[in-house]
Amino acid sequence: MSALVECVPNFSEGRRKDVIDAIANAISQTKGCYLLDVDPGTSTNRTVYTFVGEPEDVIAGALAAAKVAHKLIDMEHQKGEHPRIGAMDVCPFIPIRNITIEECVELSKRFGKLLSEDLDVPVFLYGESQPLEHRKELSSIRQGEYEALKERLNDPKMKPDFGPVEFRPKYGASCVGARNFLIAYNINILGTKEQAHRIALNIREQGRSEKEPGRLKKVKAIGWWLEEERMAQISMNLVDFKTTNLNHAYEECEKDARDLNVATCGSEIVGLIPLEALLDAANYYMKRDNLLILDEDKKVKLAIQRLGLSSIKNFNPKERIIEYIIKERLSSDDEKYQNMSLKHFTSLVGARSSLPGGGCVSALVGALGSSLACMSAYLTYGNKKFEKLDSQIRQVLPSFYDTYHELLKLVDQDALAFNAYVDSRRLPERSAEEKLIKLESINKSLFRCIEVPYTVLKRSNELWPYLKKLAPVFNIETKSDLQVAVKCLETAIFGAYANVEINLKGADLSDKKLADLSADASKVFLQSKQEAEEILKIIQERN
Structure with a gap:
């Protein structure tokens, strides 16, 4: 992306x-x-x-x-x-x-x-x-x-x-x-302006003085009275949400409010917010409450609910999350193939054109393999018949889910990398400076042409340990699905390795980074056959 x-x-x-x-x-x-x-x-x-x-x-x-x-x-x-x-x-x-x-x-x-x-x-x-x-x-x-x-x-x-x-x-x-993204974040207090400000002094980095600093780094805060809502607020600027995130700020304010015997009543975000900040909050609550949530939109809903972001005005993710706003307006090739119909994509693969080619197809096959594994795990999870296996499935399901989403994105990234390489080859070279610019552009785009299939290979390969955990316990009704999943992942690794190797032919292998990458790709490719064979054997022996 x-x-x-x-x-x-x-x-x-x-x-x-x-x-x-x-x-x-x-x-x-x-x-x-x-x-x-x-x-x-x-x-x-x-x-x-x-x-x-x-x-x-x-x-x-x-x-x-x-x-x-x-x-x-x-x-x-x-x-x-x-x-x-x-x-x-x-x-x-x-x-x-x-x-x-x-x-x-x-x-x-x-x-x-x-x-x-x-x-x-x-x-x-x-x-x-x-x-x-x-x-x-x-x-x-x-x-x-x-x-x-x-x-x-x-x-x-x-x-x-x-x-x-x-x-x-x-x-x-x-x-x-x-600067890092600044989040304007207000927490509602069913108390007085003075109580809200007292909490603000406790938590803001500046604190009350140099001798009495606050608890939260990269946070500025004051307490004020919101007349239109008839309640107080702790008004904060989270200067770096990766240092102090929404959930951390909310939990600390809630803790101090309890000490003052006043209640918090949700919160509000003023302006826009990056998706990452809400997902970080969702991940915190998922871990705290032992929840299994995979879908991004459900994670966002969890964060909105736990933080009470709709307590004053309805928090509409499509209007408030930067990435979602952009997606509505953006015309991009980042998801060109992902958004195509299966029929259209297949017809393009079979057309007299270089794209989409083997790299794109390898990423897609890997995505299909990991999504099939995800399906098998899902059909085992949350079923009363297999309830005792829930904790084991929880350990593997997120990896299958995350991998198929990542590999799907790489279908388009492979094509973008190839197009960038073709464009760099067409750059002019009328002067020494232009020749240098062209060479740098070719090397950079060629590295990306190697990096994308290498990522497909590595991410697909990372699923073998999870498949080994799933194979002995999965819902037997999905036996053929899991078998196909294994072969898809093996094929994805084969295809990705073939693309890495052919693109390395045009690269400078005296570069240690590329030499190490080549050696690692070869090692993964050889191991993948053995890994797939072992897992298929476990699946086959299941009745």
């Missing part, structure tokens, strides 16, 4: 609809950019835009928006309640899927450099992107705001990271950075 980045640029205009719309159009009309939200503020005279896309597309979208702001916003006449130093005041890049915060830092630096070069304006790095401690906080960069910028640029400590060390009166300057 492709990398996904969120970009949340803040522009110093919240009153003129024509300017707000022009910036929105610049983003939404950039190929690969999906505008999710536009939030203007009249008193702040500021608009926050939220959009997502793949890394390169997001850079292009942010740059297009900045160019419009450069043309239409005049900071010499801009006034508002919110601190600001420029037309595009702040532009953070946030990792959403298949990309790290470190990669977003590099992305922000590339964007900052491009922005400064294209518009000839000063650009400051902040947050995770800024190596200097005294420049990490936005407040330190924006001290004195736009009105003090001209004078502050004379201070060597305020030298921009990119662009001219000169005041640009019409535009000002921009702050560019990277």
Whole structure:
């Protein structure tokens, strides 16, 4: 699945609809950019835009928006309640899927450099992107705001990271950075504002003072009164949900509420949320309550129910989870074959074309094998006749389920890898620089052509231990299904190995990583025959 980045640029205009719309159009009309939200503020005279896309597309979208702001916003006449130093005041890049915060830092630096070069304006790095401690906080960069910028640029400590060390009166300057996804999360308290704030002081990282820090890392919190609902809330910013997740925050607040003899009454998420945050919460409650839930939508429902996310307003996953919103709007090749009818896919395999080929089919056969194993396990689980086996089936069922979903995605990934390789072979090589770019592109795409079938091989191979546990106890009525599952997985490994080997012929095997991969693939392929034979023997001996 492709990398996904969120970009949340803040522009110093919240009153003129024509300017707000022009910036929105610049983003939404950039190929690969999906505008999710536009939030203007009249008193702040500021608009926050939220959009997502793949890394390169997001850079292009942010740059297009900045160019419009450069043309239409005049900071010499801009006034508002919110601190600001420029037309595009702040532009953070946030990792959403298949990309790290470190990669977003590099992305922000590339964007900052491009922005400064294209518009000839000063650009400051902040947050995770800024190596200097005294420049990490936005407040330190924006001290004195736009009105003090001209004078502050004379201070060597305020030298921009990119662009001219000169005041640009019409535009000002921009702050560019990277941060993890921030979740605005409020927990409802059937008590007073003071009680809610007391809990907030206990749990927020800052605590009451340096001598009395709070318990939860990467959490900011206050207590307030929500007049429209006639109740108090602990209002939190989970600055890094991978450090402190929803369930952790909720459980800690609930614990303190009990100590104060007040009740919690659900919670709410303000704005959007990554799917991972809800799945992490679901996994916590599944483990705590010894639940077996495999389907993603059911895990999401569990998290919503346990956290009481619909206590104030109905929490609709399709409208609140970033990945689901994008899926509704996204036109992508990531699921092209997965979403085809069986008839259409088979006709394409049989057509006079290279795709879908053996790599795609190997991934599909592996997905069918693991899903058949999943079916056999499911038809044994939750059945009164086999109730004593439930604990054993629980140990194997999730692996079959997860593997067939992953292998299904690799059907499309194999085709995407091949197409990228073909495209890289077509790159021009008119200069030494172009030749180097082409070679790097070929090597990168070729490695991906090896990596995808290798992943098919490894993931299929990981199921043998689980099949050995299932084979002696499965519902005998699914005997032939499990036999087919084993042969499918063996075939998937054979096909994936064949694809790894043929693609390795074009690679540099002096590269230790590739040499080790080749040796491991060969070892797995040889072992798979023996593993399949042993499991089929166990199945065959069942009556």
